[in-house]
Amino acid sequence: MSVKGNTLKRTVYIGIHICLLVGILLCVGLILPSAMAAQPVSWDRQNKTWLSQQSEHFTIHFRDGHQSQAAKSLDIAERVHSELLPFFIYAPEKRTEIVLVDDFDFSNGWATPLPFAQIRLFISPPEDVNGLEANDDWLHMLIRHEYAHIMHMELGAGAVKGVRKVLGRNGLLFPHALTPSMLIEGVAVYLETNKILGYGRLQGSVYDMQMRMEVASGKFNDLEQVVVASREWPLGSQYLYGAYFIEYLATMYGEEKLALFLQDYSRKLLPYFLLNGSAETVFGKDFFQLWDDFQQDFEIRYDTQIRELAQQAVTGRDIAINPYLQVTTPGYHGLLVTRKNGEDRAVISRLNNSVQPEDKWQNITNTKGVTALDLHPIGGLVVSRIINYTDGRQINDLFRYQDNGWIRLTERQRFRKVRWMLNGRQLLASRKINGLSELWLIDLQNSHTSLVWRGEQGDVLGGFDISPTGDFVVASMKRPHQGWNLERLPITALQTDNLLDIDWQPLTDTKATENSPVYLPDGRIAYSADYEGVYNIFVIAPNSGEVMQWTREIGGAFQPQWQPYLGLAYQAYDTDGYHLKVIEQPKPLTTFTVNSQQGRYDYPPVVVNTREKSAVESYSPWSSLRPRTWLPLLFIDDNSTEVGFLTSGSDALSRHNYWISSTWDFDNDVANFNAAYRYDNRWLFTYERSHNFETFIQNTSSGNEITGKRITQDDSILLQRNNIFTSWEDDLALHAGVTWEKESLVSEPSLPNLPPYRPADESLFGFAFTFDNRETYLNVPGIGWGHYADFLVETNALFNGDYSGEKYQGQWLGTWDFPGRTTLTGRLSFGYADDSAKSFRLGGTDLLEESRLFGRDTQALRGYDESVQRGHRYATQRLEVETWLGRLERNWRLYPVGIGDISGSVFIDSGAAWNESHNIEQLTGAGIQISIEAKLGYGLTLPVTLGYAHGFDDELGKEQFYLNISGSFW
Numbered sequence: 018m019s020v021k022g023n024t025l026k027r028t029v030y031i032g033i034h035i036c037l038l039v040g041i042l043l044c045v046g047l048i049l050p051s052a053m054a055a056q057p058v059s060w061d062r063q064n065k066t067w068l069s070q071q072s073e074h075f076t077i078h079f080r081d082g083h084q085s086q087a088a089k090s091l092d093i094a095e096r097v098h099s100e101l102l103p104f105f106i107y108a109p110e111k112r113t114e115i116v117l118v119d120d121f122d123f124s125n126g127w128a129t130p131l132p133f134a135q136i137r138l139f140i141s142p143p144e145d146v147n148g149l150e151a152n153d154d155w156l157h158m159l160i161r162h163e164y165a166h167i168m169h170m171e172l173g174a175g176a177v178k179g180v181r182k183v184l185g186r187n188g189l190l191f192p193h194a195l196t197p198s199m200l201i202e203g204v205a206v207y208l209e210t211n212k213i214l215g216y217g218r219l220q221g222s223v224y225d226m227q228m229r230m231e232v233a234s235g236k237f238n239d240l241e242q243v244v245v246a247s248r249e250w251p252l253g254s255q256y257l258y259g260a261y262f263i264e265y266l267a268t269m270y271g272e273e274k275l276a277l278f279l280q281d282y283s284r285k286l287l288p289y290f291l292l293n294g295s296a297e298t299v300f301g302k303d304f305f306q307l308w309d310d311f312q313q314d315f316e317i318r319y320d321t322q323i324r325e326l327a328q329q330a331v332t333g334r335d336i337a338i339n340p341y342l343q344v345t346t347p348g349y350h351g352l353l354v355t356r357k358n359g360e361d362r363a364v365i366s367r368l369n370n371s372v373q374p375e376d377k378w379q380n381i382t383n384t385k386g387v388t389a390l391d392l393h394p395i396g397g398l399v400v401s402r403i404i405n406y407t408d409g410r411q412i413n414d415l416f417r418y419q420d421n422g423w424i425r426l427t428e429r430q431r432f433r434k435v436r437w438m439l440n441g442r443q444l445l446a447s448r449k450i451n452g453l454s455e456l457w458l459i460d461l462q463n464s465h466t467s468l469v470w471r472g473e474q475g476d477v478l479g480g481f482d483i484s485p486t487g488d489f490v491v492a493s494m495k496r497p498h499q500g501w502n503l504e505r506l507p508i509t510a511l512q513t514d515n516l517l518d519i520d521w522q523p524l525t526d527t528k529a530t531e532n533s534p535v536y537l538p539d540g541r542i543a544y545s546a547d548y549e550g551v552y553n554i555f556v557i558a559p560n561s562g563e564v565m566q567w568t569r570e571i572g573g574a575f576q577p578q579w580q581p582y583l584g585l586a587y588q589a590y591d592t593d594g595y596h597l598k599v600i601e602q603p604k605p606l607t608t609f610t611v612n613s614q615q616g617r618y619d620y621p622p623v624v625v626n627t628r629e630k631s632a633v634e635s636y637s638p639w640s641s642l643r644p645r646t647w648l649p650l651l652f653i654d655d656n657s658t659e660v661g662f663l664t665s666g667s668d669a670l671s672r673h674n675y676w677i678s679s680t681w682d683f684d685n686d687v688a689n690f691n692a693a694y695r696y697d698n699r700w701l702f703t704y705e706r707s708h709n710f711e712t713f714i715q716n717t718s719s720g721n722e723i724t725g726k727r728i729t730q731d732d733s734i735l736l737q738r739n740n741i742f743t744s745w746e747d748d749l750a751l752h753a754g755v756t757w758e759k760e761s762l763v764s765e766p767s768l769p770n771l772p773p774y775r776p777a778d779e780s781l782f783g784f785a786f787t788f789d790n791r792e793t794y795l796n797v798p799g800i801g802w803g804h805y806a807d808f809l810v811e812t813n814a815l816f817n818g819d820y821s822g823e824k825y826q827g828q829w830l831g832t833w834d835f836p837g838r839t840t841l842t843g844r845l846s847f848g849y850a851d852d853s854a855k856s857f858r859l860g861g862t863d864l865l866e867e868s869r870l871f872g873r874d875t876q877a878l879r880g881y882d883e884s885v886q887r888g889h890r891y892a893t894q895r896l897e898v899e900t901w902l903g904r905l906e907r908n909w910r911l912y913p914v915g916i917g918d919i920s921g922s923v924f925i926d927s928g929a930a931w932n933e934s935h936n937i938e939q940l941t942g943a944g945i946q947i948s949i950e951a952k953l954g955y956g957l958t959l960p961v962t963l964g965y966a967h968g969f970d971d972e973l974g975k976e977q978f979y980l981n982i983s984g985s986f987w
Contacts, residue, residue, distance in 0.1 A: 055671040057697035059120040059409030067636035079117040092624040097161045105168040109134045114669040120410040126159045128166035132645040136163045140452040144479045146532050151221030153620035165205040170194040172283035185646035195288040197244035197955040203259025222547035226573045232319040234592035240308040241908045245915040245952040265311045289913040331569040333598030346390050352580040355387045359795030370582035389434045395441030407740045407747040439487030454478035470519050482535045493532045498620040501530045528616035543577040565605035638668035656710040657682045672697045701737040725766020732759045748790045754871030756781045778818040779855050783811030798920035802834040822851025838901035850889040859930040860885035862979045880942025880968030886930040893928030917950030942968040
């Protein structure tokens, strides 16, 4: 065979493991968010160990110090189990894992059946009106709601149950976990509610108000909207609509039919596509017909009430509309408002007393996470902010605004609400610790804090205020077995050294939810209450008990404040958001004595029988860490036939998480691996082995073809230790990492003129600093505002490899918030490597690769091929303007496909990579992108970006059309 005149054609097949994983994620990724949403518990503090205890159907894990709450939770859980079992018929075969935490200054919880049945309980009870206040006991309602999720999603019968015995707890084998969240949450809210005893969201005035305003809007959401709702008003509509829809089904067809539907669908081996079939089998109609009936029923239900409320409405003058309740306080020259509109940076502004529209708002300072604020002529402005810490805690602290800057007053002290004392030197602040309400006196002059009141179990302190004379504190208080009432406390009682001497004086004793009390200048108290099922603003004279009604809203009125010259300011729930309103001279609409509203709930004890429990033991992850499922893998193409498996698992605290996949290529006798282990958010280890295939075709002079295949192997290891050190509200962090990447030859054909293969082995160890204060907003695509920067140093010196020397890299990204839903982002990056180190690559459209922290060797440059330039130096620049284009937020029937927001951007990329002895050749490209949020499986949002880029260089520039899909599964 003559070499002369021969041609050699090469076809490259790479990234087989990537295709394999994409296939896996398309199959099981739709349920991964529910499993991976199990966030790890917060980092341990000194001398705080984890303990465990068991009952018949539950194992609870808790920190030392929470023994009493854990025992109570087990008793409640066993009671709830026995009460829900007749409805669901089936219960989890193994004990449900419960984790009790007190690391959040808000009220919440979650449940998932993956990788095992588990529940997370936030001890902190609700203290404001948001729907959750309608509880007999916080832990009881929370456990009832979350365990209803578990029993619901665990349902699996027939073929589903049989396949579970083979494959284990695979997400695809939990049919109800793959239904729209409006069904999952609807069932749980329905079952948490007891209308006879008067607790649960479906009997509270908040849900009633929200649904009433949905009907009043004339834009009752259709089913395709609700199943993928995430950002549209009202926020949380999947809970609202879902709960009332489930109640409608139970009312119209009976609870037995509702339970029968759940049982019927639990037998469906094919998820997503058979929901309507089960509905038709049980109810005789599909979900769209049922939804139409539900809508008509509720329009009739609320029609008369809406018309009557509209005829009698007495409401204030509109000032502003927002998707959230705003935090407000009276000021010297106007009302202070923390304006958070979901589009721009939150800002504390003053609503001036001037009535001139152009003088209405004056911005004071930007802020974030404000939950309370107060102003004093001497002390100035003080706020409470919730801070998201790297250790997993989300807790409040106090800050003072002084000399155009913020001064931190407390460090991880968890004070949520705050008021100035009359002297302007002391603060009265409240917090929740271990589920108990506390009041603290903070002396700023002497830097001294003292506990002045702590409630008993079941006492929940809500909003409070201090009288103009400084004699009393008034508060909204929930006592054990009762609802929310107003109580006051003489300031002199705060000076006692004996907490038991403090005696709160009840001002009301009703079944209404009386909340957000504030003193008026004349000593009366304004507050919000739902005496007739609709929240309005009332004023009570504390000594006589006389009550006046000041508003009559169709929706509801909340958060009253009295601002001189403006009058009454409050926030009204309406069809499009919360309206900040003012009434300059409010007049009494009705007058009555508070005694005429007297009523008590007298809820029965939540623990009726103390259940048998095991002894308390030290927590061990091993009992829950074992794999609970596996999935067979099969991948076939022209080059390989791979067979293997995938498995994963985590422990009850979600600190230990792992993922393992392995396949054997029978065509080429090679193995592929992919393994990852994560210890909370501090340690990450990944190992990956994959193979690439290059097919060479040799054309001989005689016209024959000889083919051969080169197989190469890529191995990579990453060991990363994050958050070694943090500061500045954890925006600044230090990390360390080790990366190893090896490219080696497995086999190659014996062909002449075969291009030589150069193996490579790079091992790096390095440190990195990162700074990240970026913020996201409800209605802004991507990052709304903020800055990210990193600087890393890596060396080849610690390991033997093909490279030596050091590498230095850094980048900065800054995003500025333009008015509305538009942002401008700039990026600068640089890299320097010793000549003996591995070079950097420039080019391509993969923005994800350049966001890696350790082992980063690629920078995107859209409009150019990958690796269009290589060098030991690089510098890149980028400008991008992104804007929101529209929102569909709609599903395709009940199939697991929908669309959320649509955004667009234009960009300019520029950069160069070079070596020291070469000239710098700057390359520039520009383009446009359209990003569409794909809604998959009802709950997974996967941004899909379609882009066009043009490279301006005459020789190297390209016209590129590309598709990027972003999403995080680990």
